[in-house]
Amino acid sequence: MGRDHRSRGNSRIEAAALAAFRQDVIAGLSLPQKALPPKHFYDAAGSRLFERICRLAEYYPTRTELAITRAQAGAIARFAGRGGVLMEYGSGESLKTRLLLRAMQPSVYMPVDISEAALRLAVAKLRRAFPGLRIAPVAGDFSRPLDLPRFRGRDRRVVYFPGSTIGNLTPQEAQAFLRMTRGQVGPRGAMLVGVDLKKDANVLHAAYNDSRGVTASFNLNLLSRINRELGGDFDLRRFAHYAFYNAPLGRIEMHLVSLRAQRVNVGDHRFAFDRGETIHTENSYKYSVEEFQALAAESGFRGEKVWSDRRGLFSVHGLIAD
Ligand SMILES: C[S@@+](CC[C@H](N)C(=O)[O-])C[C@H]1O[C@@H](n2cnc3c(N)ncnc32)[C@H](O)[C@@H]1O
Numbered sequence: 001m002g003r004d005h006r007s008r009g010n011s012r013i014e015a016a017a018l019a020a021f022r023q024d025v026i027a028g029l030s031l032p033q034k035a036l037p038p039k040h041f042y043d044a045a046g047s048r049l050f051e052r053i054c055r056l057a058e059y060y061p062t063r064t065e066l067a068i069t070r071a072q073a074g075a076i077a078r079f080a081g082r083g084g085v086l087m088e089y090g091s092g093e094s095l096k097t098r099l100l101l102r103a104m105q106p107s108v109y110m111p112v113d114i115s116e117a118a119l120r121l122a123v124a125k126l127r128r129a130f131p132g133l134r135i136a137p138v139a140g141d142f143s144r145p146l147d148l149p150r151f152r153g154r155d156r157r158v159v160y161f162p163g164s165t166i167g168n169l170t171p172q173e174a175q176a177f178l179r180m181t182r183g184q185v186g187p188r189g190a191m192l193v194g195v196d197l198k199k200d201a202n203v204l205h206a207a208y209n210d211s212r213g214v215t216a217s218f219n220l221n222l223l224s225r226i227n228r229e230l231g232g233d234f235d236l237r238r239f240a241h242y243a244f245y246n247a248p249l250g251r252i253e254m255h256l257v258s259l260r261a262q263r264v265n266v267g268d269h270r271f272a273f274d275r276g277e278t279i280h281t282e283n284s285y286k287y288s289v290e291e292f293q294a295l296a297a298e299s300g301f302r303g304e305k306v307w308s309d310r311r312g313l314f315s316v317h318g319l320i321a322d
Contacts, residue, residue, distance in 0.1 A: 044117035084156035178299030216241035
């Protein structure tokens, strides 16, 4: 499997990833509003929990985006072109991608994900399902510069970014990300982005507070990961999942609430929590079609196509490099 810094040994890369995780945790827990970047949810256990979330009745985004992609696969392939290089950021289990791979028949598929365990599993399954397809996986963090394989030829490059992962970035980060991908796809390139739409706050609330508590387990797994990998002593019974729609900012916020005043150690560092104090663990921004197209336009893309469901829950945007 390809990695950024591919010439170095695996253990050195893992040590660097662990050091980056430690640095983010120590810095994030030292902030006045404690906060951790959502990319750290995705160790092997976190990726498995996310896949369970995708199958929950309340979690409409995955099944809606899947249905849109299935219904529009032909139109999406006509827009994106056949036979080019398809790069996917945050590919996870590459579920919706299968529909695109069939419709677009790219010459190369390059999935990029921070969760090496999820990527490895997804690629093994894809190799069985698409034996003739050239797959060039990259385990890495798309919020940092990545050393990606280069492909010769004049094939069109298309970046796929489904699953509303763009909503986990602030609008400023999303713009920077789109500018980066604009540079990668080049003048004839395109992008397909799955964007969750603004809607009734009750529907959003149910999606992030499922009745089976899977989203709560996903959120709390971040603390288990800190315990496992960084020598933390978080007591998971003393924290609770909390998610709500922040309407003025147009985002779901996910937090972990301290259920009592307590102190927690992470390695040599000690952090104090008041009762009710939270760690902000994720944002999921929701956009109107117009808001997202305006964001794309400021990043060098023209919003050319939008595919959506009848209820207006979710959108898939076809962007062309301007
Ligand atoms: C919301 S999930 C979406 C998964 C899948 N694309 C889908 O549509 O269901 C986010 C995915 O992006 C990956 N991810 C999150 N932050 C990342 C980062 N900074 N770099 C690379 N991958 C990241 C996670 O491991 C996860 O697979």
